[in-house]
Amino acid sequence: MGETTLRQRPRGPVKQFSVFTPNRLGRLHTLTTLLASRNVHILALTVLDTTDSAIIRLVVDDPDAGRNLLKEHAFPFSESELLVVEIASETQLKDVLAALLEAEINIHYIYSFMTRSQDRTALALHLEDRDVAEDALRNHQFNVLGQADISR
Numbered sequence: 614m615g616e617t618t619l620r621q622r623p624r625g626p627v628k629q630f631s632v633f634t635p636n637r638l639g640r641l642h643t644l645t646t647l648l649a650s651r652n653v654h655i656l657a658l659t660v661l662d663t664t665d666s667a668i669i670r671l672v673v674d675d676p677d678a679g680r681n682l683l684k685e686h687a688f689p690f691s692e693s694e695l696l697v698v699e700i701a702s703e704t705q706l707k708d709v710l711a712a713l714l715e716a717e718i719n720i721h722y723i724y725s726f727m728t729r730s731q732d733r734t735a736l737a738l739h740l741e742d743r744d745v746a747e748d749a750l751r752n753h754q755f756n757v758l759g760q761a762d763i764s765r
Contacts, residue, residue, distance in 0.1 A: 627758065631693065636666050656726050674763060699735045
């Protein structure tokens with residue numbers, strides 16, 4: 614892959630849904646079953662829970678269908694953009710973090726994708742400045758993925 618290709622912007626940022634729900638038994642199951650019933654696949658997932666409520670953050674392969682389902686079934690949610698970077702091994706995590714530190718980018722949170730092809734994984738990062746972070750990672754030869762790269 615040439616340098617020109619590495620520096621191209623991916624087609625559209627990766628969308629993340631943050632679903633706000635009471636911390637009740639079965640809510641995560643209900644949400645994942647709903648998405649699966651419409652063939653919307655969860656690619657990355659993290660859950661932050663407190664005594665009373667939970668935030669379910671997820672990346673799906675069809676954000677339009679996911680958004681419509683959340684609205685249709687009255688799940689309160691917000692939508693944000695993530696930077697997604699592909700890594701070949703867990704040892705590259707430190708290199709990603711070093712590149713972001715060098716660019717003085719604050720990381721709000723990070724979680725990994727559940728599956729990727731070709732023995733590679735990806736990290737979902739919510740950052741202070743996604744565009745600057747993307748440039749920094751591309752300058753360090755990391756493959757930054759867009760929504761088109763992960764969608765069906």
